[in-house]
Every structure is written in structure tokens, then in C-alpha cells.
Amino acid sequence: MNYNKIFDKAFSSLAPITSNDEICSNVMERARKMSEKKKIKVRKPFVVAVAVILTAAAATISVGAATDWNYFGVFGQIFGAKSENIKDNVLPEATVLSDTIDDMNFEIVAAAADKHSILTILDVYSENGFKLIEETEHGTIVHPIHNLHIFYNSESMESSGVGVHIIEQSEEKVRLGVTMTTESTIKDEKLTIYAVRENKKDENPEHPEGWYAWSAEFAVSYTGEEIRYEKELTLHCDDGSAKVTGIEISSISACIEGENLDRLFEEYYNYEDNYLALNNGEKVMFPHCSSSSYISDDPKGSTLLNLNFAEPVNPDEITSITIGDNTIELK
Amino acid sequence: MIVITTQEFTRLVEMFSGTVFRTALCYTKNQHDADDVMQDVFLKLYTYEKKFESNEHVKAWLIRVTINHCKNLLKSISYRLSEPIEKAENIPSYEQGEDGLLSVIMELNPKVRAAMYMFYYEDYSVKEIAHITGEKETTITTRLSRGRKQLKKLLLKGGYYELQ
Numbered sequence: 001m002n003y004n005k006i007f008d009k010a011f012s013s014l015a016p017i018t019s020n021d022e023i024c025s026n027v028m029e030r031a032r033k034m035s036e037k038k039k040i041k042v043r044k045p046f047v048v049a050v051a052v053i054l055t056a057a058a059a060t061i062s063v064g065a066a067t068d069w070n071y072f073g074v075f076g077q078i079f080g081a082k083s084e085n086i087k088d089n090v091l092p093e094a095t096v097l098s099d100t101i102d103d104m105n106f107e108i109v110a111a112a113a114d115k116h117s118i119l120t121i122l123d124v125y126s127e128n129g130f131k132l133i134e135e136t137e138h139g140t141i142v143h144p145i146h147n148l149h150i151f152y153n154s155e156s157m158e159s160s161g162v163g164v165h166i167i168e169q170s171e172e173k174v175r176l177g178v179t180m181t182t183e184s185t186i187k188d189e190k191l192t193i194y195a196v197r198e199n200k201k202d203e204n205p206e207h208p209e210g211w212y213a214w215s216a217e218f219a220v221s222y223t224g225e226e227i228r229y230e231k232e233l234t235l236h237c238d239d240g241s242a243k244v245t246g247i248e249i250s251s252i253s254a255c256i257e258g259e260n261l262d263r264l265f266e267e268y269y270n271y272e273d274n275y276l277a278l279n280n281g282e283k284v285m286f287p288h289c290s291s292s293s294y295i296s297d298d299p300k301g302s303t304l305l306n307l308n309f310a311e312p313v314n315p316d317e318i319t320s321i322t323i324g325d326n327t328i329e330l331k
Numbered sequence: 332m333i334v335i336t337t338q339e340f341t342r343l344v345e346m347f348s349g350t351v352f353r354t355a356l357c358y359t360k361n362q363h364d365a366d367d368v369m370q371d372v373f374l375k376l377y378t379y380e381k382k383f384e385s386n387e388h389v390k391a392w393l394i395r396v397t398i399n400h401c402k403n404l405l406k407s408i409s410y411r412l413s414e415p416i417e418k419a420e421n422i423p424s425y426e427q428g429e430d431g432l433l434s435v436i437m438e439l440n441p442k443v444r445a446a447m448y449m450f451y452y453e454d455y456s457v458k459e460i461a462h463i464t465g466e467k468e469t470t471i472t473t474r475l476s477r478g479r480k481q482l483k484k485l486l487l488k489g490g491y492y493e494l495q
Contacts, residue, residue: 001483007451010432016352017366020344027344027374028337034378238473262467 114250179308237263261305333383358401443478
């Protein structure tokens with residue numbers, strides 16, 4: 001087949017919706033407004049650290065995730081620390097808008113961290129009678145989450161990515177799992193989690209363009225422990241073989257050590273549904289590996305593949321990990 | 332050396348808006364999202380403070396930023412939760428063209444589709460695609476090989492025999 005011809009026929013007539021003149025004027029206008037609002041510094045180098053946070057309210061909440069596992073209790077056991085220094089910290093520049101972050105209330109329900117990862121359970125509540133979810137003829141619309149960016153920040157650490165996953169949702173509440181990975185080892189850090197909504201210019205002159213944020217700051221007081229498995233095995237991937245030398249499982253991530261693990265990572269991403277399964281003998285759990293997974297290389301040629309779970313799991317129950325066509329037996 | 336002045340920016344938009352838009356479409360499969368991505372990417376270019384060596388350098392930078400932006404978009408919660416009207420009403424969210432070839436290409440995995448687009452439409456080599464995307468050459472080769480097999484199968488299934 002002549003693939004040049006196929007791609008030429010398919011793509012040559014495609015053109016942007018916006019004209020070049022419009023692109024230039026839109027971009028320059030946005031740049032001008034960005035410059036004006038530069039004092040809102042919520043986009044610092046991303047970060048990380050960790051610990052655990054249980055609010056007073058959280059202690060009374062008992063929710064079994066998808067695994068029927070009371071992870072709040074386990075989070076408490078593993079990480080021990082409690083913090084109540086959560087605060088609503090709307091930026092001074094924020095203006096009250098309808099259908100914005102001001103119609104929502106945020107609460108950190110729990111947070112846990114291991115060597116390279118953090119998972120925060122964040123509840124978003126509706127306020128002022130606003131519905132978080134609406135069924136329309138065009139499908140389900142989750143209004144307030146639209147344009148909501150959630151990320152972590154700290155002064156000294158950089159993250160490799162943030163993943164957000166819905167654990168459960170209703171008209172009044174959406175529970176999110178917010179994961180992050182860092183190549184640094186998490187220690188005593190002060191961490192801030194931000195929920196930021198960008199309001200782009202619309203037809204209403206009373207709606208200024210800008211960033212509207214909620215944030216909560218908490219100190220990292222404890223680093224969790226992982227279950228370590230010494231494993232020597234070779235896995236066959238599409239791009240060749242990958243060698244596994246060790247695995248550490250915590251309640252929030254699987255950290256695989258070895259060589260050529262980028263091939264395993266590629267294998268994982270080649271599956272349409274990003275297939276990753278944790279098996280506990282009786283059932284298979286799909287923790288939805290988040291976007292904060294990463295590969296890191298060291299000078300000796302070994303690699304570290306860190307797969308964050310979108311929801312917490314009980315590490316004791318995990319008997320094997322399946323990534324694409326490969327299954328790694330742990331017990 | 333290219334320094335991003337207003338005049339240079341206007342010239343670069345003229346030159347590369349199509350490339351950025353089509354690259355974004357490879358990932359988003361939706362013209363409106365691709366258009367939004369394109370404007371965000373050009374905003375990054377406009378506010379970029381470093382110098383470029385050549386037009387090709389700008390183009391490669393734009394493609395890399397577009398791909399990263401698209402990946403972030405696809406991971407974002409708002410994108411995953413929003414259901415386009417086109418999807419709800421089961422109509423394509425991009426211009427198909429008379430021959431419908433684009434629809435067939437859109438059935439490929441986004442990474443495979445992007446690699447094939449860069450190779451067959453933008454005429455980049457495997458080495459150049461690997462450099463732009465930050466992937467290994469073997470990975471790009473695998474994607475191209477896999478893409479050719481899948482696309483051939485899809486085209487034959489769709490009755491596109493004349494393209495053989």
C-alpha cells in the first residue's frame with residue numbers, strides 16, 4: 001500500500017477552524033491578560049511530598065473502595081499522623097462567579113504516601129443548590145469539574161506527573177483520587193494541594209478571565225513502608241524483553257525495578273484500556289494506573305517503573321500483577 | 332536564529348498552524364479540541380523566551396509541545412468526563428473528506444497514528460520522530476510496523492482496494 005498517498009489524501013484538506021489572523025489576535029490577547037495576572041502564582045514548579053491526612057470528619061466515614069477494603073482505617077494504621085490544618089484559601093484575586101469553584105467545597109478525606117508516590121482522597125461537594133452532575137439528552141455532564149485542574153505544589157520537590165481519577169460520584173459529591181509521583185524520596189515536606197479552575201473568556205462581561213483556586217496545605221510527617229519481593233524474571237514484550245529484579249508494593253503504588261522496563265511500560269500503554277490488574281486470588285482488581293506513572297533511568301542501566309494506583313489497595317492481598325500480556329506472580 | 336517577535340510569530344503561525352492542528356487531531360480525534368490545543372500551543376510559542384535555530388527547529392518544538400499538551404488533555408479529568416455532542420449523537424467530530432480515509436486512520440491507536448502521520452505526511456525519519464517524541468527509535472519502528480499492519484487490515488475491510 002502507498003501510505004504516503006493515503007495520509008496525503010486523508011490530511012491534506014484538513015485546516016484549523018480558527019483562521020491564522022484569529023489565532024494571532026487570540027494568542028496575543030491571552031498573553032496580555034496572562035501578563036496582567038502574573039501575580040497569581042499557583043503554577044510554581046510542581047511538587048511533592050507526603051503523609052497522611054485525616055480530617056475529623058473523615059474518621060467517621062467508612063467507605064470501602066472498589067475492593068470493599070476500608071482503606072481509611074489502613075491509611076491511619078500505616079501512616080498514623082493526623083493533620084487538621086486544612087484551610088480554604090481562595091486567592092485574593094478570585095471573584096465570585098456562578099458555576100465556578102465558589103459553588104464547590106473541597107475536603108481532603110485522606111492522604112498517604114510511600115517512597116515515590118502520594119495519593120490524596122479529595123471530596124468535592126456542591127453548594128448553593130448547585131448540582132455537580134446533570135443528566136442531559138447529550139449524556140452526563142459534570143459541571144464543576146470542567147476546567148478544574150488539581151495538582152500538588154512544594155518549594156523543594158518536583159513531580160513527574162499528577163493523575164486524577166473519580167472514585168465515586170453523585171449529584172452532591174464527587175470523590176477523587178489524586179496521585180502524584182516524584183523521583184525524589186519523600187521526606188519531611190510541606191505540601192499544598194491546589195484545585196484550580198480556569199475561567200476562559202465568555203460572552204458575559206461580568207465574568208473576567210483568570211484563575212480561581214482552592215488550596216489546602218499540610219505537613220508531611222510520615223513516610224509509609226512497602227512490601228518488598230525479590231524477583232528475578234524475564235518478561236517478553238513487543239519491543240523485546242524486560243528484566244525484573246525486584247518489586248515493592250504499597251497501598252498506593254507498585255514500584256518495579258529491573259532493566260529495559262520502558263518496554264514493559266510501552267506494553268502497558270499499547271493496550272487500549274491501559275490494562276493493569278492486581279490479583280488477590282479470588283478477584284481481579286483494576287486500579288487504573290494513573291498518569292503519574294514514570295520510568296526513571298540510572299547511570300548503571302537499571303530502570304524503575306512506578307505505577308500509581310488511582311484508588312488504594314491492601315498490599316497484603318495482592319498476589320500478582322498483570323501488565324498487558326505479562327503476569328508477575330508475587331506469592 | 333529566530334527570536335519570537337510579533338512579526339516572527341505571525342509568520343510561524345502562517346507556516347505551522349496546519350501541522351499543529353493535524354498533529355493535535357491525531358490525538359484528540361475532535362476538530363474543536365484540536366483547535367483549542369493549537370491555540371494553547373501557539374500561546375506557549377508566543378511566550379517562549381528562548382531562541383530557535385531554524386524553522387525546522389520551531390516545527391519540531393511545536394510538534395513536541397502539541398503531543399505533550401494532547402497527552403495531558405487526554406489524561407485530564409475534564410476531558411475524560413465531558414462527552415462531546417458529536418459522540419452523543421454518533422456523528423464524526425472531524426471533517427471526513429469524500430473518501431472517508433481519515434475515519435479509517437482514526438481507528439488506530441493515537442500513538443501509532445501520530446507516528447504514522449509524522450512519518451508519512453510530515454516526512455520525518457524514524458530518528459527524527461524518536462528525537463521529537465522522546466521515544467526510542469525501536470519504539471517508533473514498532474509503532475510504524477504495527478500501524479501499517481493495522482491500517483492495511485482496516486483499509487481492506489473498508490474496501491479501499493485501489494490504494495494497494
